[in-house]
Amino acid sequence: MPPHPSPTATPRSDHSVDSAGGTEASAHGAKKRFLHDAREYVRDTDHRAFLRRALAGYYTTRDGQKARYRDWEHARDAANLAKWNAVNRLDEMLVLFADRFEAGGGKVHWARDAAEARTIILEIIRAAGAKAIIKSKCMTSEEIHLNAALEAEGYGVVESDLGEFIQQLRGEPPFHFVFPCMHVRRGEISKLFEEHLGSAPTESPEELTMIARRYMRRLYVEADVGITGGNFLVAETGQISITENEGNARLTAALPRVHVALVGIEKCVERLDDLAVLLPMLATAGTGQPLTCYNTLYGGPRAAGECDGPREMHVVLLDNGRAAILADPEQRDSLQCIRCGACLNVCPIFKNVGGFTYGTTYQGPIGSVITPHLRGLGDWNHLSQASSLCGACTDACPVRIDIHHHLLHNRRNAVRAVPNRLERIGHRMFAAVAARPRLFAAGGAIFRRSLWLLKKLRLPLLRDWIASRDLPKAPARSFRDQWRHRAAPAVARGRTDADGRPQ
Amino acid sequence: MNARDAILARVREALTVPGPGPHQRAGEMAGHGAAPHSAPLPLGNLPVLALEAARPWLPDGGATPEERLALLADNLGKLKAVFHRVPTIHAAQDLLFSIARERDWKRVAWHAHPLVEPILSGIPCATHRVDGAAAVTADPTTDSSLRKDALEACDAGITGCDALVAQTGSILVSSASCGGRSLSVLPPVHVVVAVPEQIVATLADAFDALRERHGSSFPSMLSFITGPSRTGDIERILVLGAHGPKELFVILVEDL
Numbered sequence: 241m242p243p244h245p246s247p248t249a250t251p252r253s254d255h256s257v258d259s260a261g262g263t264e265a266s267a268h269g270a271k272k273r274f275l276h277d278a279r280e281y282v283r284d285t286d287h288r289a290f291l292r293r294a295l296a297g298y299y300t301t302r303d304g305q306k307a308r309y310r311d312w313e314h315a316r317d318a319a320n321l322a323k324w325n326a327v328n329r330l331d332e333m334l335v336l337f338a339d340r341f342e343a344g345g346g347k348v349h350w351a352r353d354a355a356e357a358r359t360i361i362l363e364i365i366r367a368a369g370a371k372a373i374i375k376s377k378c379m380t381s382e383e384i385h386l387n388a389a390l391e392a393e394g395y396g397v398v399e400s401d402l403g404e405f406i407q408q409l410r411g412e413p414p415f416h417f418v419f420p421c422m423h424v425r426r427g428e429i430s431k432l433f434e435e436h437l438g439s440a441p442t443e444s445p446e447e448l449t450m451i452a453r454r455y456m457r458r459l460y461v462e463a464d465v466g467i468t469g470g471n472f473l474v475a476e477t478g479q480i481s482i483t484e485n486e487g488n489a490r491l492t493a494a495l496p497r498v499h500v501a502l503v504g505i506e507k508c509v510e511r512l513d514d515l516a517v518l519l520p521m522l523a524t525a526g527t528g529q530p531l532t533c534y535n536t537l538y539g540g541p542r543a544a545g546e547c548d549g550p551r552e553m554h555v556v557l558l559d560n561g562r563a564a565i566l567a568d569p570e571q572r573d574s575l576q577c578i579r580c581g582a583c584l585n586v587c588p589i590f591k592n593v594g595g596f597t598y599g600t601t602y603q604g605p606i607g608s609v610i611t612p613h614l615r616g617l618g619d620w621n622h623l624s625q626a627s628s629l630c631g632a633c634t635d636a637c638p639v640r641i642d643i644h645h646h647l648l649h650n651r652r653n654a655v656r657a658v659p660n661r662l663e664r665i666g667h668r669m670f671a672a673v674a675a676r677p678r679l680f681a682a683g684g685a686i687f688r689r690s691l692w693l694l695k696k697l698r699l700p701l702l703r704d705w706i707a708s709r710d711l712p713k714a715p716a717r718s719f720r721d722q723w724r725h726r727a728a729p730a731v732a733r734g735r736t737d738a739d740g741r742p743q
Numbered sequence: 744m745n746a747r748d749a750i751l752a753r754v755r756e757a758l759t760v761p762g763p764g765p766h767q768r769a770g771e772m773a774g775h776g777a778a779p780h781s782a783p784l785p786l787g788n789l790p791v792l793a794l795e796a797a798r799p800w801l802p803d804g805g806a807t808p809e810e811r812l813a814l815l816a817d818n819l820g821k822l823k824a825v826f827h828r829v830p831t832i833h834a835a836q837d838l839l840f841s842i843a844r845e846r847d848w849k850r851v852a853w854h855a856h857p858l859v860e861p862i863l864s865g866i867p868c869a870t871h872r873v874d875g876a877a878a879v880t881a882d883p884t885t886d887s888s889l890r891k892d893a894l895e896a897c898d899a900g901i902t903g904c905d906a907l908v909a910q911t912g913s914i915l916v917s918s919a920s921c922g923g924r925s926l927s928v929l930p931p932v933h934v935v936v937a938v939p940e941q942i943v944a945t946l947a948d949a950f951d952a953l954r955e956r957h958g959s960s961f962p963s964m965l966s967f968i969t970g971p972s973r974t975g976d977i978e979r980i981l982v983l984g985a986h987g988p989k990e991l992f993v994i995l996v997e998d999l
């Protein structure tokens with residue numbers, strides 16, 4: 241198979257960027273970029289088919305795993321309860337967590353925004369006199385553009401998660417926040433490894449994985465600082481919980497002298513027992529596993545009498561716009577997200593426009609809900625339009641976040657903020673016509689006869705809509721007319737024509 | 744105001760506006776017609792804990808020891824871990840030695856543990872203990888690389904465990920009772936030795952076992968290991984042995 245030129249092969253960072261990062265694309269720019277990238281990606285049917293093939297296995301394993309629950313729907317209620325409880329008592333949870341974690345010998349840091357988080361982490365690294373840094377998958381670090389900040393200070397950082405490592409070599413952000421390089425074909429990975437690691441070309445995913453494994457081994461041993469994310473903060477016990485499959489996070493938190501975990505403040509749960517519900521559900525929804533391979537709880541650095549582990553452990557709690565989501569009671573539940581990625585995997589828009597098109601750290605439906613809050617500036621509401629409101633995301637969500645209704649609410653808010661006059665006039669006119677049966681009938685008759693004209697006329701607003709769609713054929717008679725003249729007995733005898741219409 | 748106080752103030756301020764209660768919809772789907780948002784619950788006062796609400800609906804963990812054993816064996820198989828039941832510690836020894844010979848192991852790593860020590864005595868290869876007195880009291884400035892390198896060069900790590908979870912096929916290890924953090928994840932093969940009494944039904948039962956054993960001062964690391972290390976990052980195709988062990992053996996010694 242010849243390597244396929246990916247539509248997004250040109251390295252670029254996400255459209256983003258926070259206050260300190262510099263190059264904030266204007267809101268208008270982000271929307272234009274979205275439309276442009278979506279158009280490009282949609283044309284690439286090969287790549288879309290590739291994406292669908294990659295996801296096909298996910299659907300079957302997930303469904304098989306769900307079937308092992310005695311009732312998945314009730315279990316979702318319980319998972320929702322666990323996260324709802326913690327998010328709605330977030331202040332209590334954070335204080336409890338911080339106190340108990342520090343009692344275990346670790347240190348808690350608080351970061352209001354991305355810049356503050358970067359400063360804190362840089363200080364920890366400087367104080368440790370670190371040279372080499374190893375990282376395991378951590379979306380919050382993507383959110384604050386940590387790698388760029390570390391590299392600017394002259395530190396080498398290596399991503400140890402295979403998918404993130406591939407993306408790091410490609411100079412791209414993750415395509416999907418759970419499956420970072422799902423858009424890349426094995427041939428491209430082989431080329432990448434040939435170029436950067438000097439390995440021999442191969443088409444075998446197994447061999448490619450082993451090349452990365454061998455390369456990474458020394459780096460774990462030599463790194464002074466390990467940086468990870470965290471999936472849960474357990475208030476009751478003061479532990480952080482990390483979910484992974486490869487073992488790279490385990491190694492990152494075992495071998496270096498210093499362990500830093502960067503975690504969003506919304507990750508709290510009240511009790512250790514809540515994890516007995518959330519860990520299996522995260523795995524089932526995210527990848528279709530009973531439990532991911534490693535689910536690890538850390539209560540601090542190496543304790544007295546233990547033979548290895550870091551001497552220091554730091555947890556950096558990141559706000560960066562999360563409190564703003566909390567302040568919106570309507571969308572508060574979006575903080576319950578456990579980042580399983582299920583809503584992306586089922587989203588018809590994601591599957592058609594791909595992960596990069598969003599231009600956000602968190603792609604897909606949940607990203608479209610939270611990004612306008614997290615980015616603080618600019619208008620990311622165009623993302624709410626990138627939804628068919630089919631509700632597949634809401635159905636897939638293990639913690640029952642009302643994702644598609646939030647997208648609808650965002651649209652409502654956008655219209656309230658900037659009312660669309662033309663649309664309002666249109667709706668008024670329709671209401672006036674629909675309330676007058678005769679006028680409605682006359683309008684219908686005209687419309688049926690002139691439908692074909694719409695395509696020809698290329699009216700300014702309709703043009704974009706019609707460009708990629710076929711107009712339906714206008715029926716010869718109105719519905720009301722057909723109803724009035726229906727042959728009731730014929731229906732009863734079940735006589736219908738080829739199209740199923742009663743004759 | 745420092746960052747901690749500022750964030751907590753923002754959070755408290757945000758929560759002064761009451762929000763909807765939890766979304767409890769399974770009943771609604773079954774046709775009971777619950778309102779989309781049930782009435783707000785008084786905070787800090789859940790009518791039922793999440794785990795209690797979920798317990799009847801989560802995957803089964805087995806009601807009897809026989810059921811649990813069968814589930815565990817089935818789950819480990821599906822996870823591509825290798826599960827052996829042996830009658831005695833001698834049989835376990837024979838099994839381990841034959842694996843060692845078959846794979847031509849040069850050196851295996853281990854930790855002091857009442858099951859691990861007897862099973863290893865006489866193994867036909869070199870051994871490396873990770874939790875000797877020297878390691879535990881080592882000077883933090885000099886300890887690191889040498890010992891990391893020594894463990895990295897081992898062919899297998901042999902450990903005990905804190906529990907085996909039937910529901911998910913998981914092995915619970917901790918930094919205090921299983922030779923630290925890296926023994927169970929750095930070598931390319933992980934061998935776990937356990938006894939049937941360690942099998943529990945569900946994750947929640949495993950947490951209970953932990954509380955029983957460690958009280959409220961848990962070891963610094965607790966890890967549920969569910970099958971050998973794996974990745975699907977390349978075209979979503981499953982590959983074992985991403986960064987952790989490629990092979991995982993569980994040896995259950997039925998009669999000590």
Ligand code: SF4
Binds near residue numbers: 578633640641643
């Ligand atoms: S919104 Fe729900 S489905 Fe989407 S990533 Fe978060 S938890 Fe998963």
